[in-house]
Amino acid sequence: MMSDSLLFAHSADSVAPSAEQLRGLYATMWRIRLFEQQVLELFSSGTVRGTAHLYVGEEAVATGACAALRSTDYVTSTHRGHGHALAKGLEPGPMLAEIIGRATGYCKGKGGSMHVASAKHGMLGADGIVGGGTPIAVGAALGAQILGRDDVVLCFFGDGASNQGVLFESLNLASVRRLPVIFLCENNLWALTTPARTSLSVPDVATRGQAFNIPGFVVDGQDVLAVHEAVSHAAERGRAGEGPTLLECKTYRYHSHSAFATREVRAAEEIAHWKARDPISLLGGQLRRLGIATEADLAAIQAQEEQRIRDAVEFALHSPLPDVAEAFTDVLADATVSPSSIRGEGGEAWSHAAQSESLSERAGGIGR
Amino acid sequence: MMSDSLLFAHSADSVAPSAEQLRGLYATMWRIRLFEQQVLELFSSGTVRGTAHLYVGEEAVATGACAALRSTDYVTSTHRGHGHALAKGLEPGPMLAEIIGRATGYCKGKGGSMHVASAKHGMLGADGIVGGGTPIAVGAALGAQILGRDDVVLCFFGDGASNQGVLFESLNLASVRRLPVIFLCENNLWALTTPARTSLSVPDVATRGQAFNIPGFVVDGQDVLAVHEAVSHAAERGRAGEGPTLLECKTYRYHSHSAFATREVRAAEEIAHWKARDPISLLGGQLRRLGIATEADLAAIQAQEEQRIRDAVEFALHSPLPDVAEAFTDVLADATVSPSSIRGEGGEAWSHAAQSESLSERAGGIGR
Amino acid sequence: MSQMRSLTVAEALNEALHEEFERDPRTLVFGEDIADTGGLFGVTRGLLDRFGPRRVFGTPISEQAIAGAAVGAALVGARPIAEIQIMDFLTLAMDQIVNHAAKLRYMTGGQLRVPLVIRGPVGAGVGLAAQHSQSLEAWFVHIPGLKVVMPSTPADAKGLLKSAIRDPNPVIFFEKRVLYAIRGDVPTGEHLVPLGKAEVCRTGRDVTLLASGLSAHYGRDAAQKLAEQGIDVELIDLRTLKPLDVDTIVASVRKTGRVIVANDGYRTCGFAAELVSTLVEEAFDYLDAPIVRVAGADAPIPYAQNLEAEVLVTTDKLIRAVRELVGASAPAAVR
Amino acid sequence: MSQMRSLTVAEALNEALHEEFERDPRTLVFGEDIADTGGLFGVTRGLLDRFGPRRVFGTPISEQAIAGAAVGAALVGARPIAEIQIMDFLTLAMDQIVNHAAKLRYMTGGQLRVPLVIRGPVGAGVGLAAQHSQSLEAWFVHIPGLKVVMPSTPADAKGLLKSAIRDPNPVIFFEKRVLYAIRGDVPTGEHLVPLGKAEVCRTGRDVTLLASGLSAHYGRDAAQKLAEQGIDVELIDLRTLKPLDVDTIVASVRKTGRVIVANDGYRTCGFAAELVSTLVEEAFDYLDAPIVRVAGADAPIPYAQNLEAEVLVTTDKLIRAVRELVGASAPAAVR
Ligand SMILES: Cc1ncc(C[n+]2csc(CCOP(=O)(O)OP(=O)(O)O)c2C)c(N)n1
Numbered sequence A, B: 001m002m003s004d005s006l007l008f009a010h011s012a013d014s015v016a017p018s019a020e021q022l023r024g025l026y027a028t029m030w031r032i033r034l035f036e037q038q039v040l041e042l043f044s045s046g047t048v049r050g051t052a053h054l055y056v057g058e059e060a061v062a063t064g065a066c067a068a069l070r071s072t073d074y075v076t077s078t079h080r081g082h083g084h085a086l087a088k089g090l091e092p093g094p095m096l097a098e099i100i101g102r103a104t105g106y107c108k109g110k111g112g113s114m115h116v117a118s119a120k121h122g123m124l125g126a127d128g129i130v131g132g133g134t135p136i137a138v139g140a141a142l143g144a145q146i147l148g149r150d151d152v153v154l155c156f157f158g159d160g161a162s163n164q165g166v167l168f169e170s171l172n173l174a175s176v177r178r179l180p181v182i183f184l185c186e187n188n189l190w191a192l193t194t195p196a197r198t199s200l201s202v203p204d205v206a207t208r209g210q211a212f213n214i215p216g217f218v219v220d221g222q223d224v225l226a227v228h229e230a231v232s233h234a235a236e237r238g239r240a241g242e243g244p245t246l247l248e249c250k251t252y253r254y255h256s257h258s259a260f261a262t263r264e265v266r267a268a269e270e271i272a273h274w275k276a277r278d279p280i281s282l283l284g285g286q287l288r289r290l291g292i293a294t295e296a297d298l299a300a301i302q303a304q305e306e307q308r309i310r311d312a313v314e315f316a317l318h319s320p321l322p323d324v325a326e327a328f329t330d331v332l333a334d335a336t337v338s339p340s341s342i343r344g345e346g347g348e349a350w351s352h353a354a355q356s357e358s359l360s361e362r363a364g365g366i367g368r
Numbered sequence C, D: 001m002s003q004m005r006s007l008t009v010a011e012a013l014n015e016a017l018h019e020e021f022e023r024d025p026r027t028l029v030f031g032e033d034i035a036d037t038g039g040l041f042g043v044t045r046g047l048l049d050r051f052g053p054r055r056v057f058g059t060p061i062s063e064q065a066i067a068g069a070a071v072g073a074a075l076v077g078a079r080p081i082a083e084i085q086i087m088d089f090l091t092l093a094m095d096q097i098v099n100h101a102a103k104l105r106y107m108t109g110g111q112l113r114v115p116l117v118i119r120g121p122v123g124a125g126v127g128l129a130a131q132h133s134q135s136l137e138a139w140f141v142h143i144p145g146l147k148v149v150m151p152s153t154p155a156d157a158k159g160l161l162k163s164a165i166r167d168p169n170p171v172i173f174f175e176k177r178v179l180y181a182i183r184g185d186v187p188t189g190e191h192l193v194p195l196g197k198a199e200v201c202r203t204g205r206d207v208t209l210l211a212s213g214l215s216a217h218y219g220r221d222a223a224q225k226l227a228e229q230g231i232d233v234e235l236i237d238l239r240t241l242k243p244l245d246v247d248t249i250v251a252s253v254r255k256t257g258r259v260i261v262a263n264d265g266y267r268t269c270g271f272a273a274e275l276v277s278t279l280v281e282e283a284f285d286y287l288d289a290p291i292v293r294v295a296g297a298d299a300p301i302p303y304a305q306n307l308e309a310e311v312l313v314t315t316d317k318l319i320r321a322v323r324e325l326v327g328a329s330a331p332a333a334v335r
């Protein structure tokens, strides 16, 4: 079951993206990169508080993975979640507004960078607890199953998170329940200042699938198509009732751990080595070689994303601060119990109308 | 590194026990079995409170494993810990006194069945939290290393505990620090009423060693010699700085989960199947075949252990209850700081004399 | 009014689950040993047969994943109920409960909600020693975003569990282990006890006794005995520890001027301290004497029976505390 | 007296570690990112170079194992210090701390002891939102068998950490993150501040203000400003939250008759509640007014700066509370 290198060779396959989809992947990667560059600028200028963990260099992973999902599928994310969110379809404007703490942010400015979520996109949230999202992914799969849906859950986690006990419990539980969870490890070689080689007792996280009877595969995380294919197959497996898959995408972050923890402990050569296989350039090259896009087409895509991010900055910076009363709202949902309610799977599962605005927007997704 | 079946074949080897040691193993197994039968009786008569998890059927595991240790080595145990304690050399009398809550118990009656410990025997405690002892074993190995000792730590846990996240963290940490921990899984096929096959995603816990670069081996847990040999090798590896080993001893408990949770959910055939390979009978047969003991010798050993357990019962039942003031002692150790104290590894590491009686008894062990 | 039958607390909880599972197909329950055998205390009995292995299943021994799976299932619209086999093991699940279940709604600006129940047995008195006897409810009362429930009677057990399952928030539901077997009348069919409402079990004019779970029973016994001695106790069973029914308790204290707060948890920084503080803030001018905490000792729970009795709340300790409080004017600290 | 130098809190903690590592070869320190880089806040800086990779090492991200490894190392006679990178992550380590570190001595009848320190940064105010800003000290104060320390000055940071390392019990050591960079005079060489001793930082006759960590600083500022307004505050920095220095605080309250208790944790069932309850028991007759809690709000910590300020304890809130308390006689609940 286990292969130490690429499993899903680039075979001709039904999951291969169309030309338009390929250009879409290219656009998404740019969107993420440009977005993150803006976040860094806004952090440097003091507009982003606290910290922010940039996804630059890893764009192929989130982009390829989320493109392989249906819009009704779920994602659980990490502290380094901006890329996941954008790839899942969240808008840069309200995301950036969230990250600078504005009322128009996805979470009204209450979550910030480490807690971006969007119910209507099935994005169950970035998570500030390393490994914290992994059992939630298992639960989301369980919940979807109970509700009669065939959604899969894509669960991102890092090489550092690969040593958290809760991950193993999650892998085991997903395996014995054969749940459609795609455990996707973004192995960027480092956890904060700790190299994976000193804290991870095995070279490949994918190896660990075997301990749970979960097929584990190493994937080239700089190759958006490889990621897309791997996740497509894992999603198929999940929907077919074959259970979870463990994918380890080897990738790299260009920036230091976070906007707060900026000490660079990595060798310049290592950074240079990885930058030489930049995921955006890689796909750009492929698109040109395959005749899917010209240099000018690619430039146009990039320009379009630049404009989108400029608009997002504009939107975010002109958004109001949250009303201070918001500090005390959303602690609890209103519990007015209506005893004579639901029977069957009917509509009022989320009958507490006042609270389900954002949920009801998402037909067929969360909140069903 | 991984073998799915017996690794340590019964080769001629320096670790093979002498004739006297073999008779000692036989005696220990009887001691455990007879002890447990007494515990059950005392539970039924209301003398043991709460619960007690009997080790009957699994005697070969603790006996073979602890016999492979030095007396200065450490053991961390589980809720099903009586066998581990007796095998590590604890006396039946104060053990039974503990289990019936008397002042003469190892823990003054404050711990009971699930918390039997003896500092001077390097028995760091039974543990009521499934999986709870596993990181403690890693820490004990770390501590021993810091103190310049070459002790190893034997860490017992069950098939049920094999799904606790903290076990995996412990395996990983022990592996990356190359610590001399022997992770010994007692796979008795059941965790309370849950069969391992429904909660353990792999057939063999030993498989999981590979996820942590730890050699993992399946051992016949009914064969005390196989266990002895496996643990001897693991201890050697540990002392040689080669790091942890994962041993999975396949075994079976004859009684229901505990004296409290007595509902029997296991098939009669399964129980009978395992009883047919009773560890005591197995060793008895071997000793006779090898001419190491006659039937009469074996009977004499058994009789001697019966007497020992009778004495223990006598001792325990005639011991006083703890003084009620003991309910409030031992919460905190006296913290009178003596600022001008220790330099170097010197003797007063445990200078707070009043608190170290039981510790100082154990030259070279705990408390150095 | 609905009809009554005599049920144990365990049976009443079981009935609540059966009714809610019938009513709402989004419910599911999981935990260690809860399916085939119906759990160590039979609370989930019969659910597997009736509702099948998708909605009712046993899990590996993985408390973090159990709690986290409940969070995930709740987020997507299911109504998970997770059993923690003994509530001491919540120590393993704190991150999922506190950093996730309790905060996800807030952190996402109200987008997500987390309707789940985590339930299980709690408490001492049966000789299971320090790791199986703790009453750690204070930790959960401390955390915004959680509700905390502790029934004392079979009827409340049923009515509160049904409300907890329907609540759109994470509810930690503490079932006093030694009360599972006690009997009482329980209404058949729909019976909801709202979360956040205390019950005045006995009116009285001399002392207010605030209790919950087991101590509510001891409080009843104490009140009866004290009545024979001419001391009139007003007993309030809090039922929900968070949100607290401040109005009911303040009204009582305004009347009696004297208060005993009972709680099985460790005394220091326990739930009793919150009651004291709330009353100091809300009813200081009505207090005729210092409020007295009768709580678990500040010691782990020992195994030996004679020691265990020393550290627990008992009827006798309540009686002694009330008598001292009524008789004396000096601060009375009961241990 | 020893000489003084100006150090930051982080430097003072680092000095304490260097001195104790030099003094006692049984010490070791581990945690995430603490070796090569000296930790996120530099508290373990230089230790690796000086004491080597056996005694100073980084760990995988495994908080349960970190805490449990500290327990095991302590049991066999070493003196482990474990860093939790941000104290919110203690949620993952509760079982090892509460069911093991805190209880092993008691459960084994005093045979074992568990001399360990678990330390790390705690607190809000820097925009890290709900999972990186909590002050959960109340949970630990609740647990028998633990000591809980929270320094506010560089000198105390050094002296308390040295005492904590030498203490034969498990000590949870909370370092206020926003205080790491503040400076103060610190004695060179041996400087021990005993655990369990509060400090009266400023004597006053009108109101007693009980504070610790960050709120001790705010308390100082508040007292100064209030002095200009003619209100004389007695400020007590508790330094150790458990065991509590009851004598010192009771003596103060007997003098002033009015008390404000400040604590950064969530208000409900927080550490402030314990202070209120203790004083109700020990000094009720001396109280001229209800004790007032100034604590964190009962809400997760929000990200946006204007919201975060709403839920935290601030100098202004302390000033307002003192003024209300001195001026008014009605119960004053400050949020
Ligand atoms: C439980 C927990 N422990 C520690 C941290 C602090 N922390 C934040 S990110 C991080 C490194 C995570 O590494 P990895 O999982 O590889 O993700 P990456 O940052 O490389 O994307 C650490 C230690 C945390 N947030 N949560």
Ligand SMILES: Cc1ncc(C[n+]2csc(CCOP(=O)(O)OP(=O)(O)O)c2C)c(N)n1
Pocket: B053, B079, B080, B128, B129, B130, B131, B157, B158, B159, B160, B161, B162, B186, B188, B190, B191, B192, B257, C032, C061, C063, C085, C089, C092
């Ligand atoms: C953390 C935790 N979860 C659950 C329990 C309840 N419990 C006690 S023993 C047990 C089964 C343990 O199974 P296993 O590890 O296989 O050991 P065995 O009893 O078979 O020896 C369970 C679930 C516990 N004590 N601790």
Ligand SMILES: [Mg+2]
Pocket: A158, A159, A160, A186, A187, A188, A189, A190, A191, A192
């Ligand atoms: Mg990483």
Ligand SMILES: [Mg+2]
Pocket: B158, B159, B160, B186, B187, B188, B189, B190, B191, B192
């Ligand atoms: Mg078992």
